[in-house]
Amino acid sequence: MSIAETSMSQWTEFTDPNLEVLFSEEQIRDRIDELGRRITADYGGKELVLVGVLKGSCVFLADLMRKIDLELTIDFMSVSSYKDGTKSTGDVEILKDLSNPIRDKHVIVVEDIVDTGLTLSRLLEILGSRGASSIRLASFLDKPEPRIMKDIKIDYTGFVVPNKFVVGYGLDAAGRYRNLPFIAVVRDPSVI
Numbered sequence: 001m002s003i004a005e006t007s008m009s010q011w012t013e014f015t016d017p018n019l020e021v022l023f024s025e026e027q028i029r030d031r032i033d034e035l036g037r038r039i040t041a042d043y044g045g046k047e048l049v050l051v052g053v054l055k056g057s058c059v060f061l062a063d064l065m066r067k068i069d070l071e072l073t074i075d076f077m078s079v080s081s082y083k084d085g086t087k088s089t090g091d092v093e094i095l096k097d098l099s100n101p102i103r104d105k106h107v108i109v110v111e112d113i114v115d116t117g118l119t120l121s122r123l124l125e126i127l128g129s130r131g132a133s134s135i136r137l138a139s140f141l142d143k144p145e146p147r148i149m150k151d152i153k154i155d156y157t158g159f160v161v162p163n164k165f166v167v168g169y170g171l172d173a174a175g176r177y178r179n180l181p182f183i184a185v186v187r188d189p190s191v192i
């Protein structure tokens with residue numbers, strides 16, 4: 001849509017009627033406060049590395065880290081999961097690896113959403129071979145219904161979502177909607 005068309009439209013990106021809000025900004029803030037308190041208590045005194053999985057986790061990581069009152073560093077990984085049609089195959093290519101070793105570190109992998117779990121399970125396998133003291137998982141959303149890798153344990157979950165395509169707060173649909181300050185269900189994905 002052009003700038004002229006956008007400004008003439010009665011709706012903005014955030015008020016798009018094709019979006020049905022699932023979790024509001026306030027709900028998200030409260031939940032992240034709570035997760036931050038829990039992580040702070042669980043790791044009391046330990047040094048922590050938060051590993052964000054790009055790009056979807058960037059908003060969650062930015063908010064969560066400011067609620068963790070511990071000495072911590074952040075790092076990022078970017079992986080591409082090969083899809084067979086629309087289904088994730090679990091084959092993962094590392095597009096960007098960590099900048100620093102995680103040997104002897106306490107790591108929390110920070111994800112936007114766990115869906116089938118195929119990408120994440122491969123990622124955890126890769127990170128698991130690098131001698132970290134501990135590796136836990138924080139995922140902003142948990143969509144359990146399509147899960148294939150049933151043994152994935154999410155240690156810190158923001159919200160559980162139904163088996164629908166959700167966007168916002170870092171999650172995208174074809175690159176769009178990451179900037180929504182809330183989580184929404186796309187009512188009609190064919191008109192994105």
Ligand code: IMP
Pocket residue numbers: 056081088111112113114115116117118119120143164165166167171172173
């Ligand atoms: P999987 O767990 O290997 O199926 O892949 C999970 C990845 O797919 C997530 O990290 C997201 O980037 C993306 N994804 C899965 N479900 C959704 C959704 O509902 N909205 C946006 N992205 C999603």
Ligand code: MG
Pocket residue numbers: 053054055056057111112113
């Ligand atoms: Mg992701």
